[in-house]
Amino acid sequence: MTDTDFAALADQDLLTVLDNGVLWLTINRAQAGNAIPFYVRDRLIELFRDAHTNLAVRAIVLTGAGEKHFCTGADLSVRPPMPHRPATAPERVVGTGIDMMRRGFQTLMQTMLDCEKPIIVALNGTAAGGGSMFALAADLVIAADTAKLIQVFVRRGLVPDGGVAYLLPRIVGMHKAKELIFFGDDLDAQGMKELGIANKVVPAAELHSAAKEWADRLASGPTKAIGWSKKLLQDATELDRRTLLEQEAMLVEINTSTHDGMEGVNSFREKRPVEFTGW
Numbered sequence: 001m002t003d004t005d006f007a008a009l010a011d012q013d014l015l016t017v018l019d020n021g022v023l024w025l026t027i028n029r030a031q032a033g034n035a036i037p038f039y040v041r042d043r044l045i046e047l048f049r050d051a052h053t054n055l056a057v058r059a060i061v062l063t064g065a066g067e068k069h070f071c072t073g074a075d076l077s078v079r080p081p082m083p084h085r086p087a088t089a090p091e092r093v094v095g096t097g098i099d100m101m102r103r104g105f106q107t108l109m110q111t112m113l114d115c116e117k118p119i120i121v122a123l124n125g126t127a128a129g130g131g132s133m134f135a136l137a138a139d140l141v142i143a144a145d146t147a148k149l150i151q152v153f154v155r156r157g158l159v160p161d162g163g164v165a166y167l168l169p170r171i172v173g174m175h176k177a178k179e180l181i182f183f184g185d186d187l188d189a190q191g192m193k194e195l196g197i198a199n200k201v202v203p204a205a206e207l208h209s210a211a212k213e214w215a216d217r218l219a220s221g222p223t224k225a226i227g228w229s230k231k232l233l234q235d236a237t238e239l240d241r242r243t244l245l246e247q248e249a250m251l252v253e254i255n256t257s258t259h260d261g262m263e264g265v266n267s268f269r270e271k272r273p274v275e276f277t278g279w
Helices: 003-013 038-053 096-103 105-114 129-137 152-156 164-172 174-183 189-195 204-219 223-235 241-256 259-270
Strands: 014-019 022-027 059-064 069-071 119-123 126-128 140-144 148-150 186-188 200-202
Touching: 003 014, 003 038, 014 038, 022 038, 022 204, 038 105, 059 069, 059 204, 069 129, 096 105, 105 129, 119 129, 119 204, 126 129, 129 148, 129 164, 140 189, 140 204, 152 174, 164 174, 186 189, 189 200, 200 204, 223 241, 223 259, 241 259
Parallel strands: 022 059, 059 119, 069 126, 119 140, 126 148, 140 200
Antiparallel strands: 014 022, 148 186
C-alpha cells in the first residue's frame, strides 16, 4: 500500500470534526476493539501537534466508536511499509524495537502532554493496555458507567509500554499502580473515579452530552491561561520548588500581555461579562 492509501484509511478509521472550537476525535474501529494501527497513531500525533498552535482549536475530545471498547491498544496486525534493506541484513536488527517504541506510543503520549489545548477523554468503553494511556495522559476524563480500564500487559507476559508506568503512579500513587500493573485486574468506572483517573462517571447514554458541556466551557475560556496552567501542573511533579516558582512567575507575567489576560481584568473593572478569544 502507498502513503496515499494509508492516509485514506486514517480518514476512515479516525473521524475528525471541528465544532465551535472543539476538535472531536473518534477512533472508528469498533470491529477491531478500536485498536489503533500505526497510521491512526501517526494521524493522532499530527493532530495533537497541530492543535497545539492552531488558533481554531481551543479544546479536544477523544472517544471511541461503539459502546464496548474505547481503545484496546495498538493493532499490530497492520504493519507499516518497510524501508529498503540490504540483502545481508538480519531479520531483526538490534535497536529497531527501541526506535519503534520511541516513535510510536511514547511519542503519542508526549504530544498529548505537550499539547497546549486541554484534552478530554470521553471513555465510552474498555481502555486496555496501550489504550489506557489515553485516559492517563488526558487532562480530564469523563467515563461512561460501563467503562473499564485494564492494565492488561501482565496477562500477556508483557511490560507496560506507552508511558503507562510513568503516568499511572503520578495519578494513583506507587503502591496502587503496582497492584493494577502486577495483577492486571479490571478497574470499573467507579473505581477509576475513586482513584482520580476519571473526573466524572455518567450513564453511557449521557457521555456525549457531558463531554460536550465541558468541552464547550473550555473552548470559551482563556485558552492561553489554561494551556500554561496545564504546563505548570505537569511540571510540578518533576521540577524542584524554586524552578517551578520561577516558571510560574514567568508565565503569569507573560499571560498578562495576552488578549484574554487583559480582557479578564478589563471586564472585571468595567463590570461586564467577559469575552475570551483564545489568544
